Amino acid sequence: MVNMKQLVASAVMVVGVALSGQALASKLADQTGNAEPMGTRSIMSPTKIDARTQPSAKVCVQGEECGGAAAAPVVAAAAAAKSPEEIYNSSCMACHATGAAGAPKVGDAAAWAPRIAQGADLLHKHAIGGLNMMPPKGTCAACSDDEIMAVVDFMVSKSK
Ligand code: HEC
Structure with a gap:
């Protein structure tokens, strides 16, 4: 006991x-x-296998939970992309509307004719890479090459 x-x-x-x-x-x-x-x-534990076999990309559907963050509305992303005219106004106009630094003025057909004669490819190349006083991408570092090319086409269409 x-x-x-x-x-x-x-x-x-x-x-x-x-x-x-x-x-x-x-x-x-x-x-x-x-x-x-x-x-x-x-390494064969379910946690490790899970971590190894994650898909490299994940498709998120708007309104559904997606890795903690809700999928961003696709419309907002599209709205954030600027039109060629908007980019021209914010990045190129300072020089190309005034002729500053010797920039060919938009609307000045005589100034643009010999440049346009070089071909669109060279105009695109110079706008992206810069040319003398023309800064690369017109200082719009955030602009993609495609955006810059679209702005060049916009400027050219206004200057014929
Ligand atoms: C700091 C002033 C400045 C800004 C900002 C600027 N440019 Fe220019 N740009 C120039 C000058 C100066 C030239 C003429 C360069 C030369 O021929 O020596 C030029 C030339 C050009 C040409 C003609 C290139 C060729 O081959 O003849 C294109 C196209 C052009 N710019 C596009 C743009 C675009 C698009 C933007 C905005 C995204 C922009 N520029 C912003 C100054 C500027």
């Missing part, structure tokens, strides 16, 4: 062992430098 004192003492011992077991486990984890919980360390 165990008395109460003995019972309490053994209970305390069991708890003590459990605690030191845990301490030992975390110590081991520290020593291996591996903080990952058991069962996820193997």
Whole structure:
């Protein structure tokens, strides 16, 4: 027959062992430098396989949860793209409306005729890469090559 004192003492011992077991486990984890919980360390564990087999791209549908962030509305992205005229107004007009730095003025057919005669490819190339006082991309670093080419075509169409 165990008395109460003995019972309490053994209970305390069991708890003590459990605690030191845990301490030992975390110590081991520290020593291996591996903080990952058991069962996820193997390269064949479901967590690791999942991480390896993620698709390289994810299709997000508007209104649905998508990796934590809601899919951005496609309309907004399309609206953010600037028209050639907008880019001209913000990046090219300063020189090409005034003739500053010797820039051929938009609307000045005589100034543009010999340039247009070079062919559209060269005009595009000079607008993207720059030419003398003409800065690369007309300083619109955020513009894509295609956008710059569209602006050139816009300027040329206004200058014939
Ligand atoms: C800092 C002034 C400046 C800005 C801004 C500028 N240009 Fe120019 N651009 C020039 C000058 C100067 C020339 C003439 C260069 C020459 O022939 O030596 C020129 C020439 C051109 C030409 C003719 C190139 C050729 O082969 O004859 C095109 C096309 C052109 N610019 C497009 C653009 C576009 C598009 C933008 C805006 C995205 C832009 N430019 C912004 C100054 C500027």
